[in-house]
Amino acid sequence: MDKKILIVEDDPNISNIIKMNLTLVHYQAVQVYDGLAALEALEREKFDLVILDVMIPKLDGFTLMETIRPRKVPVIFLTAKTAVFDKVHGLKLGADDYMVKPFDGIELLARIETVLRRYGKEETEMRIDDIRVYPDKRFVTLQGEPVELTPKEFDLLLVLLVNKNIALSREQFLDKVWGIDYYGDTRTVDVHIKSLRKKLKLQDRIKTVFKIGYRLEV
Known part of the structure; x- marks a missing residue:
């Protein structure tokens, strides 16, 4: 329950x-x-x-x-x-x-x-389509099968889920996933988004927002 x-x-x-x-x-x-x-x-x-x-x-x-x-x-x-x-x-x-x-x-x-x-309660589970995400175990399944994500891919997925239907800029993703001290190129966000789309079949869910960034559409 x-x-x-x-x-x-x-x-x-x-x-x-x-x-x-x-x-x-x-x-x-x-x-x-x-x-x-x-x-x-x-x-x-x-x-x-x-x-x-x-x-x-x-x-x-x-x-x-x-x-x-x-x-x-x-x-x-x-x-x-x-x-x-x-x-x-x-x-x-x-x-x-x-x-x-x-x-x-x-x-x-x-x-x-x-x-x-x-207090001895159960772990939470996040869902979208056939994807199940277990934040505490840092574990993801697609149609019941485990999916191997890198640590940054997993964190990026959590940010997308928590901010579903909200457009976030690449800079916001960098801040939330890589931290405010990260000085790399924003293109790393694009690379990780591309990988998430492929691994979890989210091509139709993760939308590119022109001149802004990305949005998980639910």
Whole structure:
């Protein structure tokens, strides 16, 4: 059964982005936009994890954490606050992790998976057509058969999946996959995209966006 995650975030755009990423890896996502609504959802349903913004209306995240802790539900704090005190305070209240906005979708999924694994939950699976991607094992199958990808090809595939239907520039791919310290030519992105298309039969899915880069069309 898919794991159920409660998103407590008062910014609808951020909440929707989180939900899109969670849905991609087959989590169930429930969205609420203030602390009291979160409290009602926790009373009404059972969740495997809570993504909790600190600065939310009606009941702030730190106060809400006091009511979540006895339920033994893992919590990842998500907030724009960067002060060390806030991080320490959140972790002392019992949070399992702490992310500062703006955040990267792949990093958020990785942290969720790490926390759930700590609680004995199952690994996530990402799907597109006949392709199955297992981020933790860094393993890919096509029609049930393993496909050998290089480390960079695998990371590039994850970036495409997390940002499905969004056009990313070659520079963005370099930043997310090769890192900000990479000084090579952007043509390396083209080479890796060509290889992914061939190995996973994604010629019709990975679209070239003129003068920009690439988009995984789902």
